[in-house]
Amino acid sequence: MAVNAVPSAVPSAVPSAVPSAAPSAVPSTVPSAAPSAAVNALREALGAQVVALPDEFVDRRVEDWSGLPSAVPLALIRPHDTREVAVALEICARYAQPVVTQGGLTGLVGGANLRGDEVALSLDRMNQIVEIDAVSGTMTVQAGTPLQVVQEAASAAGFYFPLDLGARGSCSIGGNLATNAGGNRVIKYGMMRDQVLGIEAVLASGAIVGGLNKMIKDNSGYDLRNLLIGSEGTLAVITRAVLRLRPKPTATATAWCGLPSFDAVTTLLRRAQAGLAPGVSAFEVMWAGYHDTVLANLNTLRAPLASPHPFYVLLESVGTDPVRHGGAFEEFLGAMLEEGVVTDAALASNEAHAQAFWAIRDAPGEYQRFIPNHAAYDVSFSIAQVGDAASRCEAQLHARWPEATIMIYGHLGDGNIHIVVDVPGLPKHDHDAIDQVIYDVTRDFRGSISAEHGIGIKKKHFLHLTRSEADVASMRAIKQALDPARILNPGKIF
């Protein structure tokens, strides 16, 4: 995915862009010098090595990549294992002490940021791979393990862990689970919830639920696992997980296609899904506005096709049959060109070619350099309506801001697009009017205001556009049932 708006390398650059008056921001507070009774109890139970006071972690980053402000926590808890997490939460529940769980802090919606009255619970010390079971095809990990460590360990064991996103080096499996992370391979492998068999989690009470199940099928009672996944730290602290490993792909074919219309784009998607035997592993669509803007601004990029087209698609298929894979892909692409679904195409004949195609799609990592004040959106629709919804957004934005740069691109196979808007002269903290346009269209098309980034604090005021009053009331009832003292990540989602 598309960590839009976030520099690929130096997240510490983001806080400089923190708006001075973000809508839902609580002013940063400096905790008073004397630790509270809750913090004292935590420190007594777990020791100073696990529970640090603010002057003991002054240099540590405590906010995510959203650019939203964060206060400093009253204490920073860094447990070594599930038992210490349970002890910490049991004490916090007793003192009604709010807790914000933190993983790699790469979120984009302020989900791990603080108001000032919370302790932070970092899982960074729980970063061990517990076991790889090559027969069952599973990897058991602690929640603080970085995604990239998991990917590399899977590869070393002869498997493939398909979840992948720009923040892979920093984000943790626990954060991926708490936010149900998406990324580039969802079309073939699903989101984070599809990569996991068992999760172990600690409730606000300190009770441990779930477990390290390796069963693919388990219809014994309610699906707590999927309820906790994507709940952004508001229902439980995920401590360990059993991940599902996949066969390692041994063949990749990649093409860059120019297409005449959005109808042709959806036709290519359907035909590729039906016609490419191992399936489609990436189907990244880019509107001409995106293509032209990033090529004009980044001189390391080169246009793969000689002539301009209204739409471009990066099509990729991975498989496990090196002998037949390339021929079948080429044949399919030839048929699409012959039928006019695709107007022109470039087939990657080696990995460097494929990387050059991906570099165009990965250009959002460079936004900070040429459009530092842009607004970025992560919305989803039915696949059939993506084209109309995007057109309506574009038309309404251009009507109001004729000088705006609008870039639309995304994972069409998932109905997920990103819309980036840069209005010259409009500062970053003044995006409310753009929000309104994008989210009103999203509501009208019954789409989602958050396809993969979550709600956090950034989108909570728009949640009602995607979820009904009855839905939100149900979520609140579940929150009340599992966290009656409301200590877990208060003020997030709703």
Added chain:
Amino acid sequence: MAVNAVPSAVPSAVPSAVPSAAPSAVPSTVPSAAPSAAVNALREALGAQVVALPDEFVDRRVEDWSGLPSAVPLALIRPHDTREVAVALEICARYAQPVVTQGGLTGLVGGANLRGDEVALSLDRMNQIVEIDAVSGTMTVQAGTPLQVVQEAASAAGFYFPLDLGARGSCSIGGNLATNAGGNRVIKYGMMRDQVLGIEAVLASGAIVGGLNKMIKDNSGYDLRNLLIGSEGTLAVITRAVLRLRPKPTATATAWCGLPSFDAVTTLLRRAQAGLAPGVSAFEVMWAGYHDTVLANLNTLRAPLASPHPFYVLLESVGTDPVRHGGAFEEFLGAMLEEGVVTDAALASNEAHAQAFWAIRDAPGEYQRFIPNHAAYDVSFSIAQVGDAASRCEAQLHARWPEATIMIYGHLGDGNIHIVVDVPGLPKHDHDAIDQVIYDVTRDFRGSISAEHGIGIKKKHFLHLTRSEADVASMRAIKQALDPARILNPGKIF
């Protein structure tokens, strides 16, 4: 799937086997002649055409295929649409009137059976396909639509709906969702929860949650959809759903393999998943005891291989490339024979051959004829532990009942096996001792007591073997939060 113990054709034959004293059975009661205030209010609001009294539905079956007893409902509600469901539940909530939702009544754990104080809510009139969206690849249906109708409509529209189980002609999509149905194609396509994008459901209060979303990605708040799926009618009544359609396979390859050991079986699974480019669509393992017993008892079956083997696997791969599919499959099988992973194999050269292989795997539909008093189990383990768990079950059963017939078979790619035990002279209502052996081993191997059939009333007393106290307490808290008057399917699951 393995509708173990249930005749494939005539479900009405089952009730004759109803045990006279099932452990959790409440004796059938005949409702008193005078309708209750709740039934009167329902009839007044919805009319006699929607709310029928017992003497108006005397010939109608009201119990599932479990063989467990069921009372007659106080009234039978047959709404036409979501609004009528909401009206009915709102009235039931007001009168604290328990409600049992019924779909096709093909469940195997008594999940839709009655104690006697409930009204039944049948979705059988809500059986319409609302829309097929060929661009988005979705089908919107009412929950009462039979699975087979959905499969056929998908096929007619050029798509494939992969969920498949023996009860396809009778079971409904709503029941498939309420129980998170599994079946034969889980290894490639997942369970019912993986076949659905949006669900609309009515809570006990009459409030409507969810909706007809076609988004593949939606990270806006808690995952109510997956919480309701598999909750066996205890949290809400699912009224409509948006199903996900898949590309129609155009090539199938099927082989029957004889293998020397369980290690060889897991090796074949891993190698097939890594080596067959379109993946594995079925991997059905059968222990020799199963193979030999069904072949000895059903003279329509013929052994595909000349010599006996300790294990047999029905391996199937479906794909969309008719040109390359067969060759790649044959090549893979050749390599497995050469390496000794597979000792002997028969490749289906036409559909009749493939059907003959499947007939051996589908023999459980005939159990009623030759082992009418058998006990059947549906358990799951990590793939690595299936062999050891099965061996331990077999050894313990044989030690206690040397004369027992034991048949083990199942979906190894999902870690899901079925164990069927026939002890000559042991009647159907006297299976508690067999239950204990199977479920103790399941607990010891940290498996699931219900891979795909659900808990209902049949397995509720064993739930603690698979789910912890904290898990069950969380489920109860969620139940209390969403159905505070406990009117929905009371007494089921826990």
